[in-house]
Structure formats: structure tokens, C-alpha cells
Amino acid sequence: MKISKRILAILLAVTLACSLFAISASAAGTPTGTEAMTVTITTDNETYEAESAVQVRVTIASNYNVPSFRFPIMFDSSVYELPTIIGLVGQNTCATSGTLNSNTIDTAQFIPEAYDPSAFGCILVQWTASVSNGEVGHINNEAGELAFTFELKTKSSAVGKTGTIFIPEESDLFYYQAIENPADATTFYYLDSTTCAMTFVPANAMVVGEQVSLVPNEDYGTPAIIDEENRRIYGFGLGLSGPSEIKEYVKATGDAVIRTTPTDLGFGTGTVISLNIDAVPVKSYTLIIFGDINGDAYTDGYDLPFVVSYVSASEVCTDPTIIYAGDLTNDGMVDGLDFPIYLSVVGASTVIDQRNPY
Numbered sequence: 001m002k003i004s005k006r007i008l009a010i011l012l013a014v015t016l017a018c019s020l021f022a023i024s025a026s027a028a029g030t031p032t033g034t035e036a037m038t039v040t041i042t043t044d045n046e047t048y049e050a051e052s053a054v055q056v057r058v059t060i061a062s063n064y065n066v067p068s069f070r071f072p073i074m075f076d077s078s079v080y081e082l083p084t085i086i087g088l089v090g091q092n093t094c095a096t097s098g099t100l101n102s103n104t105i106d107t108a109q110f111i112p113e114a115y116d117p118s119a120f121g122c123i124l125v126q127w128t129a130s131v132s133n134g135e136v137g138h139i140n141n142e143a144g145e146l147a148f149t150f151e152l153k154t155k156s157s158a159v160g161k162t163g164t165i166f167i168p169e170e171s172d173l174f175y176y177q178a179i180e181n182p183a184d185a186t187t188f189y190y191l192d193s194t195t196c197a198m199t200f201v202p203a204n205a206m207v208v209g210e211q212v213s214l215v216p217n218e219d220y221g222t223p224a225i226i227d228e229e230n231r232r233i234y235g236f237g238l239g240l241s242g243p244s245e246i247k248e249y250v251k252a253t254g255d256a257v258i259r260t261t262p263t264d265l266g267f268g269t270g271t272v273i274s275l276n277i278d279a280v281p282v283k284s285y286t287l288i289i290f291g292d293i294n295g296d297a298y299t300d301g302y303d304l305p306f307v308v309s310y311v312s313a314s315e316v317c318t319d320p321t322i323i324y325a326g327d328l329t330n331d332g333m334v335d336g337l338d339f340p341i342y343l344s345v346v347g348a349s350t351v352i353d354q355r356n357p358y
């Protein structure tokens, strides 16, 4: 009896010791205090044609055991778009020791407030390690290893543009998990943005190809004047009746096709002339008829009420196209100084020179 009591006492002591050990071990691993990670994005080429696949490669370098990560990856939406299948593929440790996935639905929710969500696309990629042979999967490679790849696509309208692919450092979606000893699942510990230095290196790629433009049609006697910087065209005669007449003044370079969108009243001020490639608009210009405010392609009594309302300040004109077309004194406003000119135009004693209006 005595012996069995002693054995029982020893067993109890061992059990207690084990549970104490378990408790102290579950107090987590200890940070080294120098944890750092660098995530570098590259692309398989530096230049692409329009509508081409771009392979995006994400490399992770770390000096600690990383058992999980999550990164929003943003891209200029004027240059790139998500293809139907992004082909997310884990590489190296990500492929062998964990599960990689991405959420591409409602991507705007992953974009930090500092960014205009209409200017960017975003995918959120995350990886969580699995346990194999008693060891938690982890990335720990100071030289950096390719972690995963996926594909973007260049837009047809991106020719001439350079687009960035980057991880926004303002994001609050990062994982900061670490594990001191991958063979001991009780040694996980947590870092944060102040205890783990994360550095993100973006990729920039350019879309090359034929730049299309609207140019004066020299075959016509007095071609239009094209303000490429402001994407305005002027120098037309009054009373333009449709696209065929507009094409006597301007033509497109390359493979672009001219498409015109009139105003509610006709082919006057505010008509949009776009250049399309394969039915996709890649560039657009606004047609200006100086003195035509209502957009009917004439300068006459129908424009006068608008001028009167601006002059009397009963209405404030904020449309830059109307201000540009309606300002006949080149002072940046449609106001009382323009009014006498409108009166003489309506009275038919003045004809506005559409090529040299001032």
C-alpha cells in the first residue's frame, strides 16, 4: 500500500509538472526583436502589348519563421485588369507547406482609404501553413524565395501608359504571425507593424504599341485644329450635320476608327469624338464651336439666354467645355464682356472665326 501511495504521489507530481510545462510553453515563443520581411513584386517582362497576359511574381524574404501571410495587391486599373482566371499558383514553400488562396470578389473593399478605389484594382492573397511530420510549415529565407504567381491582363486602352503593381503599406489586412520553433506548435507569437519591419517593392510595367491620335485631315481645305493636351478640337464650320462632315476636318491614325456622339441638339459644342480600336474607345476629344453654348452647332439667338443667365449670375457655369466654347474674350469666363459679341453675332454683324476666335 505504501509503495502504491508513493507511486501515485510521483505520478501526480509528474502530471502537475507536465501541465506546468504545458502552461509555460503556451505562453508563446519569444520575438527576436529584429523580425523583418521584404515582399518584392516583379513581372515577367518590362513591356507588354495591349491585351497581353502579365505574370506577376511575388517574392518573400524574411529573417523569421513565417507561418502565414496576407497581402492586398493593388494595380492601376487604367493599365491592368483581372483576367477571367488569374491562375494563382503557390511556389516553393507556399506550394509544399500550406494553402494559398485569393479573394477576387468585391475587390474595392481591400483598398485602403488613402486610395481612390476607382483608379485601382486589388486582389487579396493569403497563405496559411499546414502541419506535416509534426512541423508547422514556414517561410524563412533571408535571400528571398518566390512565393506565388498570378496573372493580370493589360487593357486595350493602356498603350503608352506605365502601370504599377504594389502592396499598399497603409493596409490593415497583413498577418503578423510568427513561430519560434516550427516543431512546437505552442511557440507561435504575434508581431505588429511596430515590431516587424515590412518593406514592399512594387513592379512597374509599360504597355507599348501604336499610339493612335486624331489629326487634321489635310485633304480638306481648312482642317480642324487639335488641342491634344486638352483633348479639344475646333476650327469647324457652323451647322455640322453629322460624322461624315466631321471626318472632312479630322482623321484617325493607325487602326483607330472615329466614332461621334452628338449632344441632345446636334453636332455642336460638347460632341464627343472618340477613337476606337476593335470597338473599344481608346481616346476621346470634345468638339468645340466657339459661341455655341446649347450644342446645336450654330451660334444664334438660342445661345443668348444662356449668356444672359451667366451674365446676370442667375446661373453659374461650371462645365469647362461650355466655358471654353462660350468665352469669346479669352479671360476664362462667360460674362458681361462677352455679351456685346453675342449680340452682334445674333444680329449677324459678326461671324466668329472658329480657327482664331479671339
Ligand SMILES: [Ca+2]
Pocket: 268, 291, 292, 293, 294, 295, 296, 297, 298, 299, 300, 302, 303
Ligand atoms: Ca447654339
